[in-house]
Amino acid sequence: MRDMLRLGLILMAMSLVCAAALGFVNSKTEAKIALQKELARQEAMNFVAASLGDSLSFDSLSVAGLANPYSETGRALAPVEVLSGRTRVGYLFTAYRKGYSSVIETLVAVDMTGTIRGGSVLYQAETPGLGTRYANPAWMDRISGRDETSLIVNKDGGEVQAVTGATVSGRAIVYSVRDGIEAMRAAGLFEGAPAGGGASS
Amino acid sequence: MSHALLLSTAVSTTGGSGGGGIAQIMGLVIGGILINNYVLSRFLGICPFLGVSKQLDSAVGMGAAVVFVMAMAGAACYALWQLLLVPLHLEYLSTIVFILIIAALVQLVEMVLLKYSPALYKALGIYLPLITTNCAVLGVAVLNKDAGYNLGLSVVNAVAGALGFTLALVLMAGLRERMEYSDVPLFLKGKPATFILAGVMSMAFLGFAGLGV
Amino acid sequence: MSLWKDFSNGFYTENPIFRISLGMCPFLALSTSVQNAIGMGAAATFVLVWSNVAISSLRNVIPEKIRIPCYIVFIATFVSLVDMVMAAYAPPLHKSLGIYIPLIVVNCIILGRAEAFANKNTVISSLLDGIGMGIGFTLAMALMASIREILGNGTWYGINLLGQRFANQPVLMAILPPGAFILMGYILGVFNIIDRRKERAA
Numbered sequence: 262m263r264d265m266l267r268l269g270l271i272l273m274a275m276s277l278v279c280a281a282a283l284g285f286v287n288s289k290t291e292a293k294i295a296l297q298k299e300l301a302r303q304e305a306m307n308f309v310a311a312s313l314g315d316s317l318s319f320d321s322l323s324v325a326g327l328a329n330p331y332s333e334t335g336r337a338l339a340p341v342e343v344l345s346g347r348t349r350v351g352y353l354f355t356a357y358r359k360g361y362s363s364v365i366e367t368l369v370a371v372d373m374t375g376t377i378r379g380g381s382v383l384y385q386a387e388t389p390g391l392g393t394r395y396a397n398p399a400w401m402d403r404i405s406g407r408d409e410t411s412l413i414v415n416k417d418g419g420e421v422q423a424v425t426g427a428t429v430s431g432r433a434i435v436y437s438v439r440d441g442i443e444a445m446r447a448a449g450l451f452e453g454a455p456a457g458g459g460a461s462s
Numbered sequence: 463m464s465h466a467l468l469l470s471t472a473v474s475t476t477g478g479s480g481g482g483g484i485a486q487i488m489g490l491v492i493g494g495i496l497i498n499n500y501v502l503s504r505f506l507g508i509c510p511f512l513g514v515s516k517q518l519d520s521a522v523g524m525g526a527a528v529v530f531v532m533a534m535a536g537a538a539c540y541a542l543w544q545l546l547l548v549p550l551h552l553e554y555l556s557t558i559v560f561i562l563i564i565a566a567l568v569q570l571v572e573m574v575l576l577k578y579s580p581a582l583y584k585a586l587g588i589y590l591p592l593i594t595t596n597c598a599v600l601g602v603a604v605l606n607k608d609a610g611y612n613l614g615l616s617v618v619n620a621v622a623g624a625l626g627f628t629l630a631l632v633l634m635a636g637l638r639e640r641m642e643y644s645d646v647p648l649f650l651k652g653k654p655a656t657f658i659l660a661g662v663m664s665m666a667f668l669g670f671a672g673l674g675v
Numbered sequence: 676m677s678l679w680k681d682f683s684n685g686f687y688t689e690n691p692i693f694r695i696s697l698g699m700c701p702f703l704a705l706s707t708s709v710q711n712a713i714g715m716g717a718a719a720t721f722v723l724v725w726s727n728v729a730i731s732s733l734r735n736v737i738p739e740k741i742r743i744p745c746y747i748v749f750i751a752t753f754v755s756l757v758d759m760v761m762a763a764y765a766p767p768l769h770k771s772l773g774i775y776i777p778l779i780v781v782n783c784i785i786l787g788r789a790e791a792f793a794n795k796n797t798v799i800s801s802l803l804d805g806i807g808m809g810i811g812f813t814l815a816m817a818l819m820a821s822i823r824e825i826l827g828n829g830t831w832y833g834i835n836l837l838g839q840r841f842a843n844q845p846v847l848m849a850i851l852p853p854g855a856f857i858l859m860g861y862i863l864g865v866f867n868i869i870d871r872r873k874e875r876a877a
Contacts, residue, residue, distance in 0.1 A: 268741045275745055278560070280555055286759055293763035301766060313524045391847075407795035435556070503852055508699035509783055553758060557777045558751040565744055594747070595781040597700040604777050647864075649871070653696070654864040661856030668853065 266432035308352055309379040310370040314345030319353065327448040330440035331357040334364050334371070334435035338441055343370065351378060352450060360430040361387050367434050375408045375442050375451040381417065390432075395400065399425070400438065412439035419451065487618050494622025497671055500598045501630040502664040506623075507598035511631055512656060514589050521635035523582045524589060525628025527575070529621060531567050532599050536620025537561045540605040540613050563596075569592045597628050633663060669673045681800045685807035692815035693866055697783040702816055703855040704716050709832045712820035713813060714768045715775060718761065720809025722753045724802060729753075731791040731801035735850045737794075747780070754779045784812060822858060823849045874876050 300436020308315055320441060322342045329337050340354040351372040357364055363386035370379040380401040387393055394400065403421050410437050416428055423431030445451065500506045508612045539560045547553055572590055575583040583590065591600065602623045606616040612654075637659055646655050691697045701719070703821040705711045729749050737745045754785040769776065779785070787862045788808055799864070825831055828851030829842035839844075848854040 268738055271738060272741050272744055272748070276558070276748050281758075283554055283558070283752060283755050284552075287755055290759045294759070297690055297763065297766045312662065431809040487819065505700050505704035505852065505855070506778075508703060509696070554755055557755045557758070558748060559779055560777075561747055561751050561780050562744065565747055574825070591743070592783075594743075595783055595786055597778050597781050598783050601774065601778060604774055608774070649864045651865045651867075652858065653858040653865065657856050657860030657863065661853045661860060664851075664856055665848075665853040668851065 267281045277315055277393055289385075305368055305381060305383065306353055309368050309381050310343050310351065312378045313343050313351040313372060316345060317350075318344050320344060322352075324445075324448050330444050331437070333424045335361060338444055340441075340445055348374070352445065353443070354441050355383065356434070356437035358433040360385060360433035361392050361427070362389060365430065365433050365437070367438055369438050369441070371408075371442060371445075371451075375439070375446055377405050377407055377442075380404060380438070385430070386409045386454045387427065387430045391424065391427040394424045394427060395434055404438065409442040412436070412442070455456065469554065473492070486615070490615065490619050491622045493624040494619060495616035495629060499626045499630055499667050500623045501610045501627055502603070502660065502667045504601070507596050507599075507627050510589055510592060510596055511660070512653070513592075514586070515631055515634040515638055515656075518632065518639060520627075520634045521631045523630050524586055525624075527571055527586065527590065528593060528596065528598070528627055529624040531564070531571055531593055531604055532627075533617055534567050535560075535564050535599050535603055536606060536616045537613065540606060540611075540616040543607055556604075556607060561600055564599050564603070567643065570578065588631045598623060599652045630663065634660065637663075649668040678800065678803055679812045681796075682803040682807040684809035685804065685809070686814065687811070690811045691784045691808050692789075692812060692813060698812055699778070699783075699785050701778065701782060702812075702819065703852075705772065705775055706816050706840075706855065707821055707827070707850050708771075708821040708824050709817055709820045710815035711771050714765075716809070716813025716816050718757050718776065719779050719782055719784070720771070720806065721757055722750065722779050722782075723788065723809045723812075724805035726785050727788060727793040727801040727805035731796060731798045732790045734794045735784060738864065742794065743786075743790075743853055745751045750785050750789070750872075751780045751850060783874065784808060803811055819855075819858065819862070823854060828853065829852075 264356050294302075306319055312320075319341050320417065322340050324340065327338060327340075332339055334357040336355075336357040338350040338354060342349050343351045343353055351370055353370050356367045356369060356406050359365075363383060363384075365387070365409065368383050369377055382396045385392065385396060387395070392400040397410065397460075407421070411420060412434050414421050414423050414428065414435050416423060417432075419437050421431070424434075467561060494500065501508065502513050510524060510528075510616060514523050518576075542563065543556060544557055547556055547559065547621055571585070571593070575590070578624075602620045606619055611619060634656075638656065643660070650658070685691060688694060692699070692702050698719070701715050705715045726746070726749055730746055741809040752775060757779070758769075761772075761776065788804060792804050796804070821831060825836060827848070829835060829837040829845050836844060846854075849858065
């Protein structure tokens with residue numbers, strides 16, 4: 262009994278020393294880690310919203326009467342307003358929908374008419390080589406310049422060319438973005454009617 | 463973004479966090495056992511998978527032990543995470559705390575087995591204390607923490623993962639027992655053949671990826 | 676020289692992956708790209724070296740009965756350190772390695788070397804053994820990752836080697852889990868052939 266107590270105390274002493282060492286390192290790296298996360302977020306937002314204007318800044322937005330098309334995934338539609346100087350030039354939002362094997366998160370920038378001006382897949386764990394093709398920035402060009410009226414996958418009679426063999430992932434991205442824009446238009450965030458344009462490819 | 467193309471497979475997030483309905487539970491169960499099988503998809507628990515899969519009985523015994531340990535570890539790690547580490551802002555101690563809990567639980571299982579089933583204790587041999595280093599046990603604790611599951615979902619996730627591990631283990635044991643009588647090329651005899659078998663099993667399990675859960 | 680042997684053992688004769696079958700989990704999971712493989716190899720080597728040194732220097736102090744839990748506490752501490760430092764100074768790598776960073780704790784190589792070597796040998800020997808095993812592990816990972824990345828993605832360390840047409844239709848299976856298992860089987864088979872040739876020649 263005495264033996265076990267002694268052993269237990271030695272183990273606890275070692276654990277405490279280790280915990281203290283970790284606490285020390287943690288205090289040194291905590292700030293840097295938080296900063297890195299914020300930088301990554303900013304970088305993604307800047308990259309996607311680049312074509313909306315110069316010297317952009319972002320501000321959170323609370324919109325009354327905004328429907329949530331992403332409730333199935335447990336996430337919410339939360340548009341961020343993009344400002345160039347003091348003028349609002351567009352919005353950033355993340356679309357969520359279950360693809361083939363993961364919930365795909367797509368960050369999209371739209372201008373004030375509701376047309377897509379940039380996008381990037383933030384997270385996906387789809388089939389490598391097939392669904393992962395959508396992470397390629399070049400694919401995003403296929404939905405640039407479109408608004409919700411022309412966001413239909415070719416297999417469903419639309420113009421957006423999905424990656425062959427990965428239609429489920431493609432549908433998830435395209436329709437989650439379309440639903441987001443539709444909800445935002447219904448809440449009155451855009452000016453004017455949909456332009457209904459085609460894309461660059 | 464160039465890493466995006468090289469993302470590993472598996473890890474299907476069931477969207478959101480916290481509690482969920484029966485659908486989410488089914489998703490975790492089917493996901494853990496079939497779609498993202500811990501051994502054949504996520505590469506967790508390979509060492510015991512290769513080591514204990516020679517005979518069916520020890521495979522079943524090991525599987526049972528792992529289910530027990532993982533279920534309890536899932537619950538205990540969740541409890542300590544929510545009740546101790548988060549309120550005290552000691553999240554960075556999670557790895558140490560989790561692995562110590564697992565080590566203690568395995569010690570407990572060892573003592574229980576020695577008392578109530580010495581035959582199984584002997585059959586499992588060194589692989590019993592090695593459950594501590596079974597990536598699947600620590601892996602599920604970390605996965606639960608990252609996904610933010612509540613207690614119920616954590617345990618479900620842990621048990622599902624353990625059942626998947628057991629399934630893979632038992633299947634492999636059955637196949638290896640059969641392989642004893644097969645004509646394996648000399649240079650592939652032993653470990654190489656086991657790996658190739660595992661590869662074919664993994665291919666079969668890939669077919670579950672399309673399950674709409 | 677015995678010290679050189681301690682160091683070079685881990686490269687081939689006692690290569691942790693191919694000979695002793697330790698450290699399989701991260702090996703199979705992270706050998707999808709050379710970048711991930713080297714990152715994981717470096718992280719594991721760091722933990723292995725420090726763990727060996729710490730355990731070796733305290734080998735006369737740690738009571739026999741609780742040595743395994745003590746080793747685990749040390750290893751977990753170093754792993755948590757690596758986790759924090761990587762998250763702060765190399766976030767992309769930290770994201771790629773993901774859950775496998777805390778899993779370095781249960782990397783059998785580290786606990787295995789602690790039990791089999793560090794608690795019986797001097798600090799210098801343990802240090803060299805750690806570095807050697809770590810290099811062996813990293814080399815094994817890099818080898819597997821090279822094969823898998825070239826076959827399954829057409830690139831090596833991100834550099835496109837086999838042209839765009841191949842990159843559009845690569846051997847997907849190499850990057851998926853079955854490919855890892857099957858390739859490992861054949862690599863071990865090759866090792867068997869080499870060993871047998873050596874035996875016959877000797």
